[in-house]
Amino acid sequence: xxxxxxxxxxxxxxxxxxxxxxxxxxxxxxxxxxxxxxxxxxxxxxxxxxxxxxxxxxxxxxxxxxxxxxxxxxxxxxxxxxxxxxxxxxxxxxxxxxxxxxxxxxxxxxxxxxxxxxxxxxxxxxxxxxxxxxxxxxxxxxxxxxxxxxxxxxxxxxxxxxxxxxxxxxxxxxxxxxxxxxxxxxxxxxxxxxxxxxxxxxxxxxxxxxxxxxxxxxxxxxxxxxxxxxxxxxxxxxxxxxxxxxxxxxxxxxxxxxxxxxxxxxxxxxxxxxxxxxxxxxxxxxxxxxxxxxxx
Numbered sequence: 001x002x003x004x005x006x007x008x009x010x011x012x013x014x015x016x017x018x019x020x021x022x023x024x025x026x027x028x029x030x031x032x033x034x035x036x037x038x039x040x041x042x043x044x045x046x047x048x049x050x051x052x053x054x055x056x057x058x059x060x061x062x063x064x065x066x067x068x069x070x071x072x073x074x075x076x077x078x079x080x081x082x083x084x085x086x087x088x089x090x091x092x093x094x095x096x097x098x099x100x101x102x103x104x105x106x107x108x109x110x111x112x113x114x115x116x117x118x119x120x121x122x123x124x125x126x127x128x129x130x131x132x133x134x135x136x137x138x139x140x141x142x143x144x145x146x147x148x149x150x151x152x153x154x155x156x157x158x159x160x161x162x163x164x165x166x167x168x169x170x171x172x173x174x175x176x177x178x179x180x181x182x183x184x185x186x187x188x189x190x191x192x193x194x195x196x197x198x199x200x201x202x203x204x205x206x207x208x209x210x211x212x213x214x215x216x217x218x219x220x221x222x223x224x225x226x227x228x229x230x231x232x233x234x235x236x237x238x239x240x241x242x243x244x245x246x247x248x249x250x251x252x253x254x255x256x257x258x259x260x261x262x263x264x265x266x267x268x269x270x271x272x273x274x275x276x277x278x279x280x281x282x283x284x285x286x287x288x289x290x291x292x293x294x295x296x
Contacts, residue, residue: 017047021054030055035066039079057082063090073097077105086110092143095122107131117143119169129154133161140164145171145195152180159187167193171221174199181206185213195221197247203227211239221247223270233258243267 019025030038030051042049056079064071071094080086089106091098098121107113107128113136118124126149132139133154139162144150150173158165165188170176176199185191191214196202202225210217211232217240222228228251236243237258245268248254256274263269 017051021051022058025051026055026058035063036068039067053082056080058085059083060085061088061090062086063088064094065090065092070096073102076102080106084109085112087112088115089113090115090117091121092117093120095120099123100125100127103128104131107135111135112138114138115141117141118147119143119145121147122149125149126151126154130157133157137161138164141167143169144173145169148172148174151175152177152183155180156183159184163188164190166190169193169195170199171195172198174201177201178203178206178209182209185210189213190216192216193219196225197221197223200224200226204229204232207232208235211236215240216242218242218244220245222251223247224250226250226252229253230255230258234261237261237265245269 016025019029038052038055042052062080062083064076076097083106086106089110091103103121103124104127108131113132116132116136116139118128124147129144129150132142134157142158142162142165150170152175155176168184168188168191170181176196178201181196181202182205185194186209191210194210194214194217196206202222204227207222207225207228208231210220212235220236220240220243225248228248230253233246233248233254236246243262243265246259246262247270248259249270259269259271260273263273
């Protein structure tokens with residue numbers, strides 16, 4: 001791409017930089033190029049460097065995966081230092097370099113963020129979530145999967161200030177217990193997607209409160225929530241008519257007696273019915289599945 005753009009600098013074709021920057025180049029041309037290539041363009045000339053800086057200042061979405069897994073701290077800070085219009089911030093698996101020191105200034109100057117992904121960003125602290133809650137009132141989607149620094153106090157701050165949340169991923173946030181989850185769903189009743197997977201502290205109390213407070217719920221992940229039992233699944237079936245998928249793998253206290261209600265409604269489940277599971281196991285043992293008339 002940089003080579004193609006350089007071709008436009010020849011006198012016979014005119015200069016790309018002669019096009020209006022803010023009206024044409026930034027919103028209609030540069031937005032279609034990978035971020036990695038745009039950063040490379042800064043080395044072409046001082047004019048291109050100024051153009052890319054203008055683009056970075058007006059960028060609506062920043063995704064670290066477009067650059068690579070290891071972004072130098074200074075490069076990240078420099079890229080977003082002038083941006084106050086971000087709407088999406090994706091910083092997944094940046095635990096090797098991302099700390100509060102780098103993230104908090106970006107959050108503090110971007111009040112229009114509606115999607116933030118911090119999956120696996122292990123070096124952050126609860127102050128990051130508090131900053132998000134205070135700076136991003138319009139937040140809709142938030143991923144904090146594998147962020148074990150998330151605690152009940154920071155989650156309460158999120159619930160108090162970001163009541164428009166529709167999707168929250170709290171996978172493996174093991175500090176959180178039923179009380180914190182209950183507070184979140186009481187304040188954020190618009191939730192459509194919620195993951196509490198891999199948290200043995202989550203039980204029936206939280207699931208029943210989710211069911212009663214979130215009538216718009218469509219997706220719920222309870223994978224590995226060992227304290228969840230049949231009673232709360234039945235409440236979920238009763239209060240969440242829009243539920244489309246439920247994950248309960250490794251929830252050993254959840255049986256088909258409660259799941260069958262959801263299964264009959266067409267809800268996607270990640271566990272097979274008992275008979276089908278038995279046939280699969282039998283096929284693994286004997287090498288084939290016997291014909292069984294299921295209409296008997």
